[in-house]
Amino acid sequence: MVKENICNCIDCSEGWNGFKVLTGEEVELLEQHRYEADFRPGEMILKQSSPASNAVFLRSGMAKIYLEGQGQKNLIISIAKPGMMIMGPGVYTDLRHSFSVSSINGVKACYISADIIKKMFSTNKLFAEGVIKEMSRMSHFYLDRLLSMTQKKMPGRVAEVLLYLADKVFCSDEFTPLLNRQELADMAGMAKESIVRILRDFSDEGIICSDCPDIKIIQKDKLKMISDNG
């Protein structure tokens, strides 16, 4: 198997779009502060509350981004894929990572120094615009989740999670979540027994086909309705 020889972030086929606007010099600077790392499934990539010295970019594989609450109760915020920037708001506030990130399957990732990103934020206005757009998108997403989590009942939240996985993560109505029931529950903010029951209900009503671990969305419109109406 021939390995692609990645030598910089602009040419990297899985690189973040925001890097496309960098100058040659900036790319070189970036290279000097980029570290590659491989992870097996289930390994910690970023730890919540640890010093936010790096942003992370996946080159392959998927990772879960989650908040650690008290008593090992987690809330999975989103699933990261190659091409996305993973940089929490802590980089510009308390210099701590705002969330934890860990690999779901095998992951190749690049750590890039947060200081360098901040530096380029100041020297390259197009790059700065890309960064603020990305952070705004995240903020927007958090607000959406905040509303869902507080106002929707369990079936609505499960429907939302399924639609998120289908539309934003796997880009297909038929997928293998990679997450186990406990993790799906952590995404929807409920107990694992609850999500099991709701998935069964959806199955019984013919809205999805749940051939564990695979999930196939049959009646997407119905799922959307459940998600919208809470």
Added chain:
Amino acid sequence: MVKENICNCIDCSEGWNGFKVLTGEEVELLEQHRYEADFRPGEMILKQSSPASNAVFLRSGMAKIYLEGQGQKNLIISIAKPGMMIMGPGVYTDLRHSFSVSSINGVKACYISADIIKKMFSTNKLFAEGVIKEMSRMSHFYLDRLLSMTQKKMPGRVAEVLLYLADKVFCSDEFTPLLNRQELADMAGMAKESIVRILRDFSDEGIICSDCPDIKIIQKDKLKMISDNG
């Protein structure tokens, strides 16, 4: 009574700190795109989903920032005071306001064109840094709330709201919330009957003194414990 003659955002005693780094030219530009407005209690200042053409800065009074869910159920995210920037992530994403803002008491506010802010974001790197720091702070705050709302039970959320009001809004352990019970419930994400009962419980246990509408925090350490332990 002599009215202060405000002629620009740098000299304004209630202006946002982030404006302090602007050049003379930029301040002038800002002035050309600034509109003052007065509001009586309970009036809409920004409407969720409407075009995000302006950011808002309060010169006096307070406002509630909230998400409108379906079926007139609101979630109050935070309380805005003079000196704070009110600009949602929609300005950099879908160009719609991400939340609604309405006055709690009498409010004087300045609308500032979002385009001008974006322009200065590109031309003044210190200003850009101020904006991203502010947006990061907000993002951080949203993540905190997300975790609280999903993992804490009602008493924990009520304690959190009380501490927020005391520490971040009124800067005193004795205050008049200005929000009625329904609105306090909308902050803590519960029914108004529920918050009434919990406030009474806190009163009975001597943690607070609730002489409606005034609230006085007696045992702050206990309240913090309740908030932390969910």
Added chain:
DNA sequence: TATCTTTGTTGATAAATATCAATGCAGGAT
């Protein structure tokens, strides 16, 4: 003052959700 209207409060009840305990099932190790 008398009458509305809104807001706060309480108790009873229903609905939503979590927890607990038991069981089954599949993959990996011995």
Added chain:
DNA sequence: ATCCTGCATTGATATTTATCAACAAAGATA
């Protein structure tokens, strides 16, 4: 094969929370 071990599932039950209905209290209006 046989034994583990972790995950999924199910039913029973307890806890949490919302809803409903009634009423009290405080302002607002006439």
